[in-house]
Amino acid sequence: xxxxYLNLVNSPVxxxxxxxxxxxxxxxxxxxxxxDPVLPGVALVGSTGKAPTAVKRALTGAxxxxxxxxxxxxxxxxxxxxxxxxxxxxxxxxxxEFLAPGVKALAASGRVIVLAAPADGAxxxxxxxxxxxxxxxxSLAKELRRGATANLLWVTDEASLPSALxxxxxxxxxxxxxxxxxxxxxxxxAPKDWDQPLAGKTALVTGAAxxxxxxxxxxxxRDGADVIAADLTQAxxxxxxxxxxxxxxxxxxxxxxxxxxxRLLDHLAAHTHGLDILIHNAGITRDKLMANMKPEQWDSVxxxxxxxxxxxxxxxxxxxxxxxxxxxxxxxxxxxxxxNRGQTxxxxxxxxxxxxxxxxxxxxxxxxxxxxxxxAPGFIDxxxxxxxxxxxxxxARRLSSLQQAGLPIDVAEAAAWLSSPGAGGVNGQTxxxxxxxxxxx
Numbered sequence: 001x002x003x004x005y006l007n008l009v010n011s012p013v014x015x016x017x018x019x020x021x022x023x024x025x026x027x028x029x030x031x032x033x034x035x036d037p038v039l040p041g042v043a044l045v046g047s048t049g050k051a052p053t054a055v056k057r058a059l060t061g062a063x064x065x066x067x068x069x070x071x072x073x074x075x076x077x078x079x080x081x082x083x084x085x086x087x088x089x090x091x092x093x094x095x096x097e098f099l100a101p102g103v104k105a106l107a108a109s110g111r112v113i114v115l116a117a118p119a120d121g122a123x124x125x126x127x128x129x130x131x132x133x134x135x136x137x138x139s140l141a142k143e144l145r146r147g148a149t150a151n152l153l154w155v156t157d158e159a160s161l162p163s164a165l166x167x168x169x170x171x172x173x174x175x176x177x178x179x180x181x182x183x184x185x186x187x188x189x190a191p192k193d194w195d196q197p198l199a200g201k202t203a204l205v206t207g208a209a210x211x212x213x214x215x216x217x218x219x220x221x222r223d224g225a226d227v228i229a230a231d232l233t234q235a236x237x238x239x240x241x242x243x244x245x246x247x248x249x250x251x252x253x254x255x256x257x258x259x260x261x262x263r264l265l266d267h268l269a270a271h272t273h274g275l276d277i278l279i280h281n282a283g284i285t286r287d288k289l290m291a292n293m294k295p296e297q298w299d300s301v302x303x304x305x306x307x308x309x310x311x312x313x314x315x316x317x318x319x320x321x322x323x324x325x326x327x328x329x330x331x332x333x334x335x336x337x338x339x340n341r342g343q344t345x346x347x348x349x350x351x352x353x354x355x356x357x358x359x360x361x362x363x364x365x366x367x368x369x370x371x372x373x374x375x376a377p378g379f380i381d382x383x384x385x386x387x388x389x390x391x392x393x394x395x396a397r398r399l400s401s402l403q404q405a406g407l408p409i410d411v412a413e414a415a416a417w418l419s420s421p422g423a424g425g426v427n428g429q430t431x432x433x434x435x436x437x438x439x440x441x
Contacts, residue, residue, distance in 0.1 A: 026403035030174060092129065092132055154183065208231050280330040327371055327419040356374075357428055373426055374431070378400060406435055
């Protein structure tokens with residue numbers, strides 16, 4: 001459903017009215033379109049320690065123009081600070097000295113990326129200072145306007161750094177804001193073609209008939225994957241349309257059924273050379289206050305949203321249909337972090353998914369350097385949210401640093417990146433796609 005307010009305040013008359021009355025002015029975000037460069041302008045690169053050689057190499061390899069100094073009056077499209085050298089609170093002054101003038105020069109839909117070394121327990125002062133960077137980035141993200149975002153990359157291994165910088169600088173990450181993500185050790189080969197990073201991969205998306213699932217299926221196909229779109233039998237017509245549109249195949253599958261794991265394994269054995277990408281998107285809601293929650297409302301949500309993922313993952317790890325360097329992406333929600341009134345059952349499953357990926361990371365890494373991660377969407381404009389009362393929907397849309405709802409494509413872009421070969425150093429993590437939702441972000 002179109003955000004009419006967003007469109008209004010981005011018109012000359014609406015913008016003037018918003019300024020006069022003091023209303024929020026969300027910007028139209030820079031989202032990816034095929035053929036777009038990683039960054040439409042210059043990236044200003046700085047460091048709090050040794051020269052950021054790896055960062056510059058990754059940026060120039062992505063076709064990004066790099067600058068070391070800021071010229072008065074010039075605009076930059078990104079600020080990239082390698083702050084892995086901070087060790088004492090006094091070192092944080094260098095962070096301010098780089099960011100303060102840079103933010104003033106940041107163009108619309110600009111990007112701020114800070115690289116940091118995570119705490120390792122070796123020194124209290126060093127760990128304290130490193131953690132301070134998280135507060136800086138989260139707070140700065142809430143100050144930025146005109147569609148700009150700020151994110152933090154904890155780096156213990158640089159294998160996934162080129163891919164991560166491409167994602168966070170580009171329009172693929174339009175609705176990812178104020179978030180930390182750990183880049184650890186892993187197998188993270190560069191794709192033969194950065195525009196088709198999933199070429200030759202076989203992907204399966206559950207709940208693919210509509211909404212976020214359909215957007216994920218379309219995006220994986222755009223990036224070169226052969227996609228199996230799975231959903232309930234009763235979603236047959238919508239499912240077939242998605243599969244036909246992307247040149248994929250449809251699979252009728254009730255993920256909550258006891259035979260779902262074996263049916264999936266049998267299908268993969270008969271029709272593929274193994275699975276490279278699995279997106280656990282299928283999910284339901286049965287909202288009720290805890291005092292009024294019926295057993296069937298509780299049990300059905302737990303079965304579809306959580307138990308199905310556990311059972312399918314176990315079957316894949318135990319079988320021979322999951323290829324090496326596979327990618328599993330599970331859909332969580334910001335409700336899994338913050339909770340939500342009337343959603344104790346749903347909140348349980350979405351928090352459970354966060355625990356699932358964290359607990360499963362080692363098992364998947366041991367399966368041919370595979371990974372498992374989660375995405376936690378915030379308020380996303382879908383058919384379901386379009387049915388909300390107008391006032392409730394409008395308030396929810398503005399409760400983020402970007403002052404607007406996300407779109408299904410925003411979740412799909414994150415899923416596609418986490419599914420890519422270059423994201424092999426991201427494992428057991430939950431990436432929030434929420435525009436820095438002001439509750440639970």
